[in-house]
């Protein structure tokens with residue numbers, strides 16, 4: 001409980017369940033995935049509660065919203081700078097923890113002060129490759 005003090009909103013059991021689901025989660029789940037997982041222990045929880053909690057967490061900077069998949073937003077509890085590998089077939093998203101030195105010249109940044117970058121690598125994951133071969 002102590003570690004969730006920082007969130008600055010009332011921790012209802014439902015919200016706590018969502019935070020617990022996120023804890024160490026590297027799957028980049030969608031709101032749907034989260035709803036399905038958490039409603040197992042909270043059958044009365046509505047999708048709206050899940051969505052509103054995600055919005056609150058996002059506004060407070062506790063989760064990142066990934067718009068990699070235009071059909072459904074995905075959420076990432078890992079707010080440290082990192083990059084992503086994306087399978088174009090199953091939409092799996094894998095973290096890459098590495099700093100890439102990408103330099104952009106001043107005339108390209110057009111007066112922006114850059115604070116970071118996010119690189120998305122697209123491809124076909126090993127699982128999807130093996131399905132294609134069989």
Ligand SMILES: [Zn+2]
Nearest residue numbers: 087090125128
């Ligand atoms: Zn795949």
Ligand SMILES: [Zn+2]
Nearest residue numbers: 076078082095
């Ligand atoms: Zn990630």
